Amino acid sequence: MEDCVKHDEKKPVGLLLPRRTLIRGVGIALAMAPFAQLLACGGGTDDGSGTDDGGGKGNGTWATGGTAAMSGNYPDPFASGIGSACTVYKAATLGPxxxxxxxxxDISEAQPGLPVRxxxxxxxxxxxxxxxxxxxxxxxxxxxxYSGSDASNMCTNGNAAxxxxxxxxxxxxxxxxxxxDFDTCFPGWYSSRTIHIHFTVRVGGTEYLTSQLFFEDALNNEIISTQTLYSSRGAKDTTNVNDNVLRQSGLTDYYFQTQKMDDGALLAWKTIVVHA
Incomplete structure (x- = not known):
């Protein structure tokens, strides 16, 4: 692997709870206010623009029916290397x-949607x-x-299921x-936020990075407009450009790289650098 360009280091914070158990949230924070700078390498096989193979479009139509529709025979997106330049990432609180x-x-719990690796x-x-x-x-x-009785009620909208x-x-x-790897479905949107995925990386019992990743708007719009499960809610009211969290973070540095698979699923990937 090629060397990354090194930026400011950050001391790890937090504790890793035991794996293969339920892990409880560690407090509620109301915003994604940046509190540190961390690293993320550009990953995958394309030029770092966030998409591959024509903006994430492959042959055929997008799959439906959730992760059960996945063939699982997908290429290794990191096979050609992970890139040599690192980008400064902004870390954040876990959130409400x-x-x-x-x-x-497989994190879908058999929920329907466009399958994603x-x-x-x-x-x-x-x-x-x-x-x-x-x-x-x-x-x-x-x-x-969102799911979970222990998430803030505004995240589940009080929905019993x-x-x-x-x-x-x-x-x-x-x-x-x-x-x-995780098998999941393409997320939906809610008012005032563009489509995003939260993540936290922990190493050796400590938390190193909590942040969010995004998809290009062209891909968001294509999926929302072509799949009834998503289009029935109408167009999202917030784009990547006017999403406050993404706008403060640096837009394209936070995009997944993506490619449409032959079975209609989406492959999305990212390389993350931590000081471990």
Whole structure:
């Protein structure tokens, strides 16, 4: 792997709770106010613009029916390297929609939606893999609702099914190559926010980075407009350009790279650098 350009280091904070158990949220914060600068390498096989293969478009139509529609025979997006330049990331608090999570690869709980394979590569500032790091992800269902009775009520909108579920929450440890995958569905949107996925990286019992990742608006708009499950709610009211969190962070540096798979699922990937 090529060396990354090194930026300001950050001392780790927080504690890693035992894996393969439910993990409780550690406080509620109301905004994604940046409190530190961390690193993330540009990852994958394209030019870092956020998409591959024509803006994430492959042959055929997008798949429906959730993760059950996935063939799983997907290429390694990191096979051609992870890039040599690092970008400054801004870290954030967990936020009011964090809740207990579960150690698992498929985080959908059989919810419907466009199936997505999320691939993360965790590396150190020398771009060497960090095995055994845990990546914790959470996002909304296609209707724009988070799950969990322990999330803030505004995140579930008081919906009984959402409060009783743990959909689209999961945590896994990276393998010897520093990689971890999740199978999920494309998130929905809610008022005042563009479509996004939260994540936290912890290494050796400490929290190193909590932030959010995004998809290009062209991809968001295509999926929302072509799938009934998403289009029934209408166009989202916030774009990437006017989303306060993303606008303050630096737009394209926070985009997943994406590619449409032959089975109609979406492959999305990102390389994250931590000082571990």
């Amino acid at each position: 929609c964090y809740a207990a999570t579960v150690d698992r690869k 999320l691939a993360f590569l965790i590396v150190n500032p020398s771009c060497q893999p960090v095995p055994g790091a845990t990546v914790d992800v959470w996002h909304t269902n296609p209707a724009g609702l 959402a409060r009783a579920s743990r959909w689209f929450r999961g945590i896994r440890a990276t393998d010897a190559n520093g990689r971890v």
